[in-house]
Amino acid sequence: MPETATAIIAPPLPTVWPQFGQPLQLGVMASGNGSNLEAIAQAIHRGDLHAEIRAVIYNNPGAKVADRARRLGLPTVLLNHRQYPSREALDKEIVETLRRHGVEWVIMAGWMRCVTSVLIDAFPRQVLNIHPSLLPSFPGLRAVDQALAAGVKLAGCTVHHVELAVDSGPVIMQAAVPVEPDDSTETLQARIQQQEHVIYPAAIALAAIA
Incomplete structure (x- = not known):
């Protein structure tokens, strides 16, 4: 996979969700x-x-x-x-x-x-959340800062069902975002957020038909 690629981790998704019901x-x-x-x-x-x-x-x-x-x-x-x-x-x-x-x-x-x-x-089972890390890594506040401090090569975001423990619950969908050598919190956060906008609508539909 090229260094700038982003991987969405989920079952195969249709282009448009069926308009039924x-x-x-x-x-x-x-x-x-x-x-x-x-x-x-x-x-x-x-x-x-x-x-x-x-x-x-x-x-x-x-x-x-x-x-x-x-x-x-x-x-x-x-x-x-x-x-x-x-x-x-x-x-x-x-x-x-x-x-x-x-x-x-x-x-x-x-x-x-x-x-x-x-x-x-x-x-x-009908409360969903999005978090800017590849859970279960880096739950809680300042997840992007946590990822940079740990020196990981991949960051990302996760949509998951909400449970009482912070940023826990079954994962619905994730997107992995490569960390660039010169990334700051702001630059990495911006790229992660772009992927949040992609996967959150799809994850909502996926959760509803699961």
Whole structure:
């Protein structure tokens, strides 16, 4: 494989996911700028993912994801985690919000809060997350920094089912990104993020038909 190649680790995928049955009803949870949200919305618009985004929940009042979601015409809900006495209380409000919007699949796209069994049990096997490493390597915060510090030759990203342990749960899809000798956190993160945008919509569809 050429040094600049990227490998997507998954079963063979069709070019366009079959448009059968009702669209998946998605609720997206994000804390940052929302680039994965937009990638998912674009995949839906192209017909590559048979789904609807019913709500975007964000927890930081200044998060750019809110502006991005509004530009895409998506309903947004701010649930500021600082206003809740516990993680469980926040997750209870998240569950109620998602159900009120008719959500079936919970898509964590840069959600920078640990979730509890309150959320996971409400949507069993239907809470997904994306993480910027080839799990189980480098879970937790600053995964790209961890990879560079370890001197690995391959980094990447992983979409997985969410379980209580941080960045655990069965892997759905991964993309491997070669580490270049002159990579910084920023350059490697940017290339990994490009692959996140590719695999997350496909992994959502794959999880739904598995």
